[in-house]
């Protein structure tokens with residue numbers, strides 16, 4: 105055994121590698137991103153950034169069918185994108201052990217939504233889920249999941265939350281990697297061809313129904329596995345009110361127990377399906393239990409069902425009927441709930457706090473997106489157009505002071521939504537603003553749909569050659585993948601081949617960008633504007649920038665303090681001091697975009 | 709025995725380096741250490757909170773619960789106020805009083821609270837600690853980026869959980885030797901700024 109301080113994502117990667125994972129595929133998404141990066145550092149492991157999570161899942165499945173252990177890595181939104189594949193691989197099962205990492209973000213700290221992917225994976229797809237309560241456990245669970253996956257022939261999922269992925273702690277690990285096995289693909293169409301085929305042996309039943317039956321039959325085996333699992337346990341304590349901690353909920357429960365100061369009856373649950381006998385033996389003699397889990401009342405509802413089936417009278421409290429139904433758990437929330445439950449009182453939510461001026465997200469000073477956003481804002485101000493937005497650093501253009509995009513949903517939504525607005529009869533121009541990584545993720549098919557249906561929209565692709573928002577991972581439009589240098593796929597060439605009219609501009613030149621967008625708007629059909637400039641933060645360190653740096657200053661004589669530059673544009677380097685705009689030299693990166701903004705010509 | 713520290717600041721102020729120096733030093737000293745940071749997207753300028761928890765027993769939550777922190781280091785006054793409820797009644801704060809305005813305050817949509825408002829909010833909770841102008845001191849030493857080192861030095865003047873020299877050594881081991889001299893001066897400066905108030 106060795107011991108090392110590591111973050112949750114490193115621990116998960118290590119667990120996978122020690123279990124003999126050989127193929128790892130993912131798409132960047134906070135909080136799961138670094139797992140793939142860590143895996144890539146181990147010799148003998150093939151790791152990749154796939155174009156999207158569904159494809160990552162499919163790559164991993166291909167490897168598993170070829171008898172090599174594999175892992176797919178994504179955040180919750182990605183699991184949604186991969187749900188179609190999930191609902192097939194659950195029916196076929198796998199060959200070599202295969203693990204799905206589906207990281208949730210309770211409270212949506214770094215996401216567009218909050219959701220509980222245990223529902224998708226377990227309640228819906230009937231696949232097993234581990235829910236780690238610590239970094240050490242995340243390591244141990246990932247490792248165990250591979251062997252169990254192979255044993256049961258089912259994909260095993262790990263559902264860490266932000267507070268596991270990005271938490272650091274001491275991890276004891278084995279530091280051994282099992283011997284390799286050779287790749288072997290054996291065709292087994294009865295299993296791996298999912299189609300409405302008539303099954304002779306099953307009395308002419310159709311295959312989807314028979315595979316569904318196979319999956320249902322697996323549940324007893326899974327329950328037996330979980331009954332023996334070292335990841336569930338009972339801690340005796342005083343009183344007839346019991347507390348159930350699931351995953352990180354257990355960590356908060358133990359923390360609250362220490363502050364509370366008395367030993368409580370605790371059941372720690374980290375697996376789905378639940379270990380039924382363990383749960384039944386825990387609740388014996390209790391009058392009430394409170395379940396702490398992220399995010400939805402999944403375990404709570406299962407325990408209610410279990411009590412009903414076993415004719416047990418027990419009050420089951422949790423996120424469905426007692427605790428807040430949204431947001432992240434905290435030790436304080438749990439402590440509050442323990443005290444209320446012991447006093448037989450309703451849970452009283454903490455009063456809403458006082459607003460403390462927020463630090464809203466914006467682009468870096470010197471970011472090319474700001475040039476693109478201000479140019480597009482100028483165009484729609486004049487023609488009354490609407491901009492649908494997408495995920496990426498540019499999405500902060502929806503906030504003050506830019507206030508540009510009118511919608512942000514999920515990866516790739518901007519393009520179909522834009523032409524949906526046109527289809528509804530909206531007469532003015534509609535623009536879809538999307539980044540390059542997002543375009544390759546889920547924008548391509550939306551664009552095909554738009555072109556095929558003879559839409560009349562202008563798609564603007566912010567081509568900065570990296571997935572900047574999640575920490576600069578390469579994508580198909582970059583000059584490298586995780587393993588080697590490649591020829592970047594030019595999104596403009598792709599769109600042209602699809603039949604779009606393609607225009608190009610450098611977003612640092614605001615006037616040129618306005619002219620190009622205006623010209624594109626006037627053309628008929630689906631137009632694509634490629635706004636190409638490298639991400640300043642990533643490439644600027646190596647001296648690669650897409651503008652000629654200039655020393656930009658405010659001429660105090662001509663500045664009348666109107667503050668248009670601050671109220672409509674918002675580069676963090678510009679502030680108003682004593683009624684004059686001031687550019688903080690140490691914060692300014694000399695991109696020159698702000699020169700356009702001041703109509704008095706005070707910024708030079 | 710347990711010791712909980714939170715560092716509140718603005719992205720780019722270097723609280724991660726400061727929290728790493730303390731966490732690693734604590735590990736060398738044989739403590740159980742758990743930490744986490746609220747890490748936003750790649751853009752700078754957001755609110756960043758680092759949690760460092762040490763104990764001689766198991767630690768469960770990576771996040772310091774409200775009312776439990778022994779020390780709160782505020783690298784920026786508004787950020788200190790944002791997380792002040794994490795500090796325990798007997799805990800101490802050290803706040804760098806140099807404000808970093810928010811975008812919304814720059815635009816006049818929000819009002820950045822005055823120093824007086826911030827201090828009275830803190831005092832209303834019955835909390836005590838120290839105020840220094842670490843940013844100003846860092847500028848005097850020739851580089852505003854030394855602010856976090858000054859704050860780290862200041863921390864060692866009020867917390868004896870780990871030897872100051874050990875924290876300094878750990879910090880130096882994490883940065884380029886060409887910055888060592890300036891870092892040592894900044895670290896000492898932080899200690900002196902607190903000593904002058906003790």
Ligand code: SF4
Nearest residue numbers: 468471497639640641
């Ligand atoms: S990380 Fe790159 S793309 Fe994102 S805001 Fe900064 S410069 Fe712009």
Ligand code: SF4
Nearest residue numbers: 663664666667669702
């Ligand atoms: S620089 Fe120009 S836009 Fe900004 S406040 Fe002065 S006059 Fe107004």
Ligand code: SF4
Nearest residue numbers: 675692693695696698
């Ligand atoms: S102040 Fe102007 S030149 Fe400097 S980074 Fe901001 S927009 Fe670019």
